[in-house]
Every structure is written in C-alpha cells, then in structure tokens.
Amino acid sequence: MTWLGKVPFSEIGMDEDKYTLLKELAEDSEYWRSAYSFIEGVRDRRLFSLTVRQSNWVMTIDAELGVELNRRAVREVFKEAQDESAG
Numbered sequence: 001m002t003w004l005g006k007v008p009f010s011e012i013g014m015d016e017d018k019y020t021l022l023k024e025l026a027e028d029s030e031y032w033r034s035a036y037s038f039i040e041g042v043r044d045r046r047l048f049s050l051t052v053r054q055s056n057w058v059m060t061i062d063a064e065l066g067v068e069l070n071r072r073a074v075r076e077v078f079k080e081a082q083d084e085s086a087g
Contacts, residue, residue, distance in 0.1 A: 011046045012058050014039065018065040025068070035061045 008016045019039070026036035038057060047055055 009039070009043050011044065012039070012042055012050075013047055014043075014058070014062055014065075017069060018062060021065050021069060022061070025065075 022036050025032035
C-alpha cells in the first residue's frame with residue numbers, strides 16, 4: 001500500500017526515516033538532543049524561510065543522519081549474510 005499523504009518534514013527536506021533515527025539518537029547524545037530540539041522547532045517551516053545558519057544546520061543534520069542510515073543498512077546486509085551462511 002502506498003502512503004499518499006504529505007511527506008513528513010518535507011518543508012525542511014527531512015523524511016520520516018531520518019526523523020525516527022534522530023529521535024533514537026537523541027536518547028543517548030547531547031549533540032543529537034540538541035539537533036532534535038532544533039528540528040522540532042523548525043519542522044513546520046520551509047527551508048527557504050530559515051536563516052542561512054539554520055538552513056546550514058538542517059542540511060548538516062540531514063547529511064549526518066543519511067550517513068548513519070547507510071551505516072546501519074550495510075550492517076543489516078552483513079548480518080543477514082552471516083545469518084544465511086550460518087544457517
């Protein structure tokens with residue numbers, strides 16, 4: 001089933017996977033708590049309405065979350081391969 005609603009946080013360019021990861025990371029890190037608080041503060045605004053500094057931080061957070069999602073995806077594939085070879 002395809003979700004037809006508006007992409008969450010599309011105004012600031014963040015998708016639900018990254019936002020979910022952000023919430024998870026915020027539980028264990030002061031940096032990510034700060035990032036989560038910031039995203040919560042600007043998530044209903046459009047990227048072009050932010051200051052240059054705010055916009056840059058959104059893009060930095062988004063990029064860092066993308067890197068972490070990629071790391072996790074690689075670990076998942078590796079784990080699945082190990083499970084298959086063990087089974």
